[in-house]
């Protein structure tokens with residue numbers, strides 16, 4: 001008998017990003033992108049109203065990123081409690097890892113890619129699992145993004161995906177949102193992981209990721225792309 005270690009996935013929804021046949025978020029207009037973020041927000045409100053604690057937003061692009069449909073879409077997984085990945089994002093001292101990261105101004109200057117209103121930053125992840133991994137987060141310790149902040153955050157993430165497509169072609173990517181449970185504490189962010197490498201035994205077994213592209217080089221390439 002395997003113990004039930006993880007919260008059960010009780011409900012899953014699909015958001016189709018546009019009626020046109022588009023394969024990637026980069027093909028969407030700014031209106032379509034804000035509609036996508038608006039759909040995520042309204043479904044988060046619905047999940048909260050039905051007593052769920054957490055909405056996991058996921059975009060998979062490309063078969064190698066686990067996508068079964070080529071038409072751009074997202075998946076919304078409803079959870080009764082926060083799933084383990086966002087729940088584990090604290091430093092060993094129990095502090096917010098993102099506040100520590102974004103407080104390092106020399107690092108954010110070196111790895112920053114784009115910024116909105118000096119409140120939300122997109123940067124190359126300083127310890128990314130894969131080449132060109134991007135993180136989008138508010139400087140302030142904001143628990144939830146629902147509404148305008150999510151629109152801005154998604155727009156910033158896509159503004160980093162566009163140069164990546166120009167440099168590497170339409171690479172498979174996973175994008176997801178992490179945030180607090182509804183009404184809880186946390187620091188919301190989007191993580192964009194291009195699947196340019198295969199995660200093997202060392203990555204999955206030890207949780208140690210071999211990334212052959214330094215984040216400074218990735219940031220320089222994306223800024224120039």
Ligand SMILES: [Zn+2]
Pocket residue numbers: 096097098099100140141142186187
């Ligand atoms: Zn924080």
Ligand SMILES: [Zn+2]
Pocket residue numbers: 086089178189191
């Ligand atoms: Zn995260």
